[in-house]
Ligand SMILES: NC(=O)c1ccc[n+]([C@@H]2O[C@H](COP(=O)([O-])OP(=O)(O)OC[C@H]3O[C@@H](n4cnc5c(N)ncnc54)[C@H](O)[C@@H]3O)[C@@H](O)[C@H]2O)c1
């Protein structure tokens with residue numbers, strides 16, 4: 082069910098191997114852009130009415146209003162299963178421990194006597210947090226979005242998640258309960274590209290936001306890419322990916338279970354095994370055959386594993402395996418080799434790395450304390466997962482005395498003239514000689 086790419090004996094150039102040799106989804110964010118462009122434009126011009134219509138088309142519910150009544154958010158928490166509540170509370174507690182430590186402090190640098198530059202970290206004022214809810218529902222993504230935003234000090238937090246027909250058009254009650262647990266009362270029943278456009282442009286019901294974060298399917302990721310600039314976004318956190326780098330020491334049952342766990346998200350999810358051991362590859366195939374058959378969402382999982390985005394890649398050495406996983410830049414990378422911590426320390430490109438046999442991606446999805454909103458589609462080579470930093474902007478504060486400015490004035494004038502922007506130089510020299518050349 083999972084295809085093979087055999088790179089044994091292949092050349093591994095120093096600059097890294099070509100990403101085109103590796104598994105890649107046929108329908109990607111680029112391909113989805115054309116589908117979401119008219120949706121976003123429509124929401125821009127028609128506001129709530131357009132969001133409601135797309136909710137009816139894609140989620141099968143026609144809503145009177147998008148804003149979830151605050152009472153419904155509170156009621157969802159009151160009705161929450163105690164076991165799920167305890168698990169969410171533990172997830173929040175661990176996420177807070179990790180994210181609280183991420184906040185950067187302001188740094189003031191004295192450049193010269195009387196001249197300082199401070200980098201002041203300021204939270205974004207209002208954010209829109211997307212919580213998926215199509216094939217599955219994601220209360221854990223409420224935690225992963227809200228905790229870093231709160232730890233950064235964001236004041237305005239709004240959440241959007243698709244309306245659910247079986248809950249009268251409200252988002253799933255566990256999502257509402259998670260919002261209540263975290264003290265976030267502003268929730269909208271809106272999904273997909275229309276929710277991202279609602280946040281970006283604002284509607285009659287929802288004030289526009291400065292930044293949108295959160296995971297979602299290919300349409301959500303495409304809308305974030307399209308509207309980036311009007312709003313800030315976190316990394317593109319689209320359909321889930323897992324890569325596993327394994328040698329002959331790996332346990333095939335664990336590897337198969339972890340590949341399946343992430344293939345469970347979406348038919349477009351990617352599961353990639355990179356291994357030095359053909360015997361392990363065969364054993365994982367056998368495990369997959371058994372475990373997929375027993376899985377609840379076996380059809381979705383089988384489709385994801387059979388897709389072009391999933392494969393087993395055979396290499397000669399762990400070194401080559403590292404070159405492959407770096408070129409691929411997976412959202413999640415598990416290391417199942419001898420000395421896994423040493424191997425993990427050499428990884429350059431991944432959203433998150435999971436070390437050894439007892440750190441499965443599912444742990445990170447819910448309860449490790451790390452964030453599960455992570456870059457996909459190769460974006461891990463330039464972007465990070467969601468963190469407190471995602472919600473902060475650094476403002477440079479420049480403070481120079483007259484003496485400190487005087488000392489450097491001739492250099493400013495020289496550079497301004499070299500750029501043929503003499504008014505720049507005059508703005509400095511005027512302070513000392515009335516602007517005469
Ligand atoms: N990278 C990460 O950090 C991360 C984390 C969690 C989940 N995920 C991913 O999030 C995704 C969740 O997807 P989901 O579908 O369950 O929920 P979702 O909320 O992301 O998407 C559902 C919405 O998609 C829209 N949609 C559906 N079909 C459409 C179409 N043909 N045209 C335009 N819009 C359409 C609908 O508006 C619907 O409300 C999965 O791909 C999962 O792998 C990623």
Ligand SMILES: N[C@H](CO)Cc1c[nH]c[nH+]1
Nearest residue numbers: 219221222321322446453
């Ligand atoms: N694996 C997902 C990130 O790609 C996050 C998640 C939430 N719930 C289960 N899993």
Ligand SMILES: [Zn+2]
Nearest residue numbers: 342343346446
């Ligand atoms: Zn997951």
